[in-house]
Amino acid sequence: MKFAYFPGCVARDRCRELDDATREVAKDLGIELVELNGAVCCGGDLPEPDPEATLAANARNLAMAQAKGLDLLTVCGTCQFHLSLAARALEDPATRERVNRILERSGHGRYEGGLRVRHLLEVLLQEVGERKLAAHVRRPLGEVAVGAFYGCRILRAPGTETFDTPTDPTSIERLVTILGGNPVRYNGRTACCGFDAPDTSRNLTSRLSASALMRAKDAGATTLATPCPLCHLVLDAHQRDASKVAGERIGMPVLHLSQLVGLAFGIDPDRLGVRRNTVSVARVVRKLEDAEVVKA
Structure with a gap:
């Protein structure tokens, strides 16, 4: 391939x-x-x-x-x-x-x-496929409760309708299940993260990201996964601003989709760059390291 x-x-x-x-x-x-x-x-x-x-x-x-x-x-x-x-x-x-x-x-x-x-999300599900993905899982996500944050653009791209439904997507949830995890559905998965808000509306970005993060947290998610690095920047790097809006420390690890897959595959977290994430991913990594390793 x-x-x-x-x-x-x-x-x-x-x-x-x-x-x-x-x-x-x-x-x-x-x-x-x-x-x-x-x-x-x-x-x-x-x-x-x-x-x-x-x-x-x-x-x-x-x-x-x-x-x-x-x-x-x-x-x-x-x-x-x-x-x-x-x-x-x-x-x-x-x-x-x-x-x-x-x-x-x-x-x-x-x-x-x-x-x-x-x-990559489409390729993993449609080209690689469930059987091959599952065969590469060495550290199943297990009890890690993963909320998907699609953002507002990937599902509105022409052609996306061939692998998911823009109004009620399931592709990341299906991927999390294949990786042995617990997908968490919540309202706001396809909302705008606020990245495109002008600099003069920084507070709007914080309100939008706080809403998404808190909805996921209240639904039981312990980490988020996103297929868009712009969403990741807002939800991870600027999570402190969102916490101020929420009135509490949110503390939600946010993983790139590739990082989530890599962790389930048992790839060394350092090679996946998790130390560059602003909100610590350590507790997610510890959960996976404590779990039983599956021979791929």
Whole structure:
């Protein structure tokens, strides 16, 4: 199994642990990640992206993957959203030709359409499959109660409807079950984390994240897992601000999806970058280390 790998800007910088964990999980499963040297930002992390420039930039990313004859793999819900939007827009011949003229003038070839943009979550469930995933579980999640935080973008990306339902998703819960864990459902799993709120509305971000974290905690979750590093930044790195809004210390570990899978696979936590998480993941790691190891 081979994919053109698009980690995105955040996984290369502020959330390097996501890239580390993804590579470890891919290696464990025998998935080959082919680098896209020269790939550019999808536009999702820009304060005021120019629509035409963003479309051309993503056409360049898609063309690079297409030149390798591979589907594009993302690990970011926001990248998934923007790249999928671009791929759909570029299915229109007139739009594609207009954008290709921009690419050709800048020496970046052409995009011919038809490329699939796939998030790791989809690939794990649809391509790797339950049987192979379960066979790689060496430290079942057991009593770890995992709440999924999908965020507002991954399930609204064109094509996502082929593997989950945007209004009532179950994909992360299914994955947690395969990993031997206890999935916790709660209201607010598909809400906005607040990352896109302007700097002048920092309090809005804190209120949104506090709401999601407290709803998960009140439902019995002891850790969260998210498929989007932008959501992770808000829920993990800025959890102190959310705690101030909530009026109590929330103390909720937030794992990248790849970290969750890697821990269940028995991969060394340090190789998954858990020390970079702001809220300590130590109690989750201890629970797994205390559990009986399953021979994969």
